[in-house]
Amino acid sequence: MEQDDITLLRLSEPDANESAAGRRFRELHDEIRSRISLLDYPPGMRLSEEALAEEFGVSRTPLRRVLWQLQAEGLLQSVQGVGTIVTDIDIGALYQVYQMRMELSPLLARLSPRTISPQDMKRFKVLHKKCLELTDNPSARGYSVVNIATFHALADLTTNEPLRETMERLFYQTARIWLKSLTDQDVMRECKSLCQEVRDYRDAACLGDIDALAHLWRAHTSASMTRLQQKAAAQ
Amino acid sequence: MEQDDITLLRLSEPDANESAAGRRFRELHDEIRSRISLLDYPPGMRLSEEALAEEFGVSRTPLRRVLWQLQAEGLLQSVQGVGTIVTDIDIGALYQVYQMRMELSPLLARLSPRTISPQDMKRFKVLHKKCLELTDNPSARGYSVVNIATFHALADLTTNEPLRETMERLFYQTARIWLKSLTDQDVMRECKSLCQEVRDYRDAACLGDIDALAHLWRAHTSASMTRLQQKAAAQ
DNA sequence: TTCAAACTTGTTGTGTACATCATGCCCATC
DNA sequence: GATGGGCATGATGTACACAACAAGTTTGAA
Numbered sequence A, B: 001m002e003q004d005d006i007t008l009l010r011l012s013e014p015d016a017n018e019s020a021a022g023r024r025f026r027e028l029h030d031e032i033r034s035r036i037s038l039l040d041y042p043p044g045m046r047l048s049e050e051a052l053a054e055e056f057g058v059s060r061t062p063l064r065r066v067l068w069q070l071q072a073e074g075l076l077q078s079v080q081g082v083g084t085i086v087t088d089i090d091i092g093a094l095y096q097v098y099q100m101r102m103e104l105s106p107l108l109a110r111l112s113p114r115t116i117s118p119q120d121m122k123r124f125k126v127l128h129k130k131c132l133e134l135t136d137n138p139s140a141r142g143y144s145v146v147n148i149a150t151f152h153a154l155a156d157l158t159t160n161e162p163l164r165e166t167m168e169r170l171f172y173q174t175a176r177i178w179l180k181s182l183t184d185q186d187v188m189r190e191c192k193s194l195c196q197e198v199r200d201y202r203d204a205a206c207l208g209d210i211d212a213l214a215h216l217w218r219a220h221t222s223a224s225m226t227r228l229q230q231k232a233a234a235q
Numbered sequence C: 001t002t003c004a005a006a007c008t009t010g011t012t013g014t015g016t017a018c019a020t021c022a023t024g025c026c027c028a029t030c
Numbered sequence D: 001g002a003t004g005g006g007c008a009t010g011a012t013g014t015a016c017a018c019a020a021c022a023a024g025t026t027t028g029a030a
Helices: A002-009 A020-037 A049-056 A060-072 A091-109 A118-136 A140-155 A161-177 A184-206 A210-234 B002-009 B020-037 B049-056 B060-072 B091-109 B118-136 B140-155 B161-175 B184-206 B210-234
Strands: A076-079 A083-086 B076-079 B083-086
Touching: A020 A049, A020 A060, A020 A161, A049 A060, A060 A076, A060 B060, A091 A161, A091 A210, A091 B091, A091 B161, A118 A140, A118 A184, A140 A161, A140 A184, A161 B091, A161 B161, A184 A210, B020 B049, B020 B060, B020 B161, B049 B060, B060 B076, B091 B161, B091 B210, B118 B140, B118 B184, B140 B161, B140 B184, B184 B210
Parallel strands: none
Antiparallel strands: A076 A083, B076 B083
């Protein structure tokens, strides 16, 4: 599955007239963002600029640009003398982001939607296949990989760049929260839930019904938020 | 009016536990963003990192962080060997941003709105007074100052940070477009239009009706877009 | 024994020299 | 006179040394 992880997660296609520096920046950004989202770098962890720079074979300067970008996106927080810390998110901010996401998802079908192509249908079919594999062998990390890939499959259905960028920004602010403090039982339940969700998307996509896709997305986002709130209240 | 410019435009309040570096970054960012929005740095202009660093009394390193941020916000574009260029915006991207902004403005009243305080009412009253002064002595720059301040007065009515940040980001992507290629007649007409717009906001604010404010905002944003399209079609 | 001050260590922030690249000018050549 | 190549110039990109700062550790005296 590791090879598929890459094809599922590496989604920002290189621009034709992108400079070498620009490409490296984007690759580093996506890589570190993945690690944060998959809890390789859990909230509260301190990252070392020097260690990361050495690992990626660059000096601190270009790496710091990446960390600043992730700080602007709300995933990192740098403090002089202390370090660069992976941010946590409190329940209040989480709720605000989810509220916003629920308002944005219907826009997928309203603002410059693409017509659903056979490639799109295949993409959702592959995602559903991954989901089935996942329910046979559930894992928090595997769940997150499919969850992120599903988001990108949906977000890529609009050609409205401001909408797509905003949805991506907000999604990654909350994506890692799911993996925190999930029991094995929770993981199993969430994997099944994701499987049903992706099946719904696949069916709507095969019908070419982007309006249905958008409303399904909103419904599932809302349900996720509710489950998260119930879990938070139970603790 | 110059003194009022400052009170109108400098709106990001300093955080209590903000580091010296963080405050300097925010101040530089707001200052350069203002210059871009007010066409002190018009689209296509090449900025010199070294010259800017010298002007602000810092080295290139902290200044480059500001320029990268503005690049991420779509206001600048750096190319090695050429320079840092103030971006222009094509009609297609402009339309996409406006579509998005029209969908976001109604959310002002739906996502965590504040109750309108006497300070808010006073803020809109002051804005309207500035508008009246502006119609007596119209200028493109004065129009833009009031326009930007009006945006912030509206955006500050929600406590939903993701919403506020997104609206701000999108607003500044299009704010400077108005000033480009406006005849004196256009400026006069737009100043009058802004005056009516702000009067509507003031009246709604004094009634404490944030729902009306949000819908007025959407309506005026839509009208602005329509006027802009008509002007583009006429050229 | 306790507590506080100094020190050590490791981090991010800043300044600066150099590398890399694009552009326009100048001059030799056709 | 036109044109193409080399070169000077100035821009951003990168690397590195050092400053500023916070936290833990040690050491000394009360």
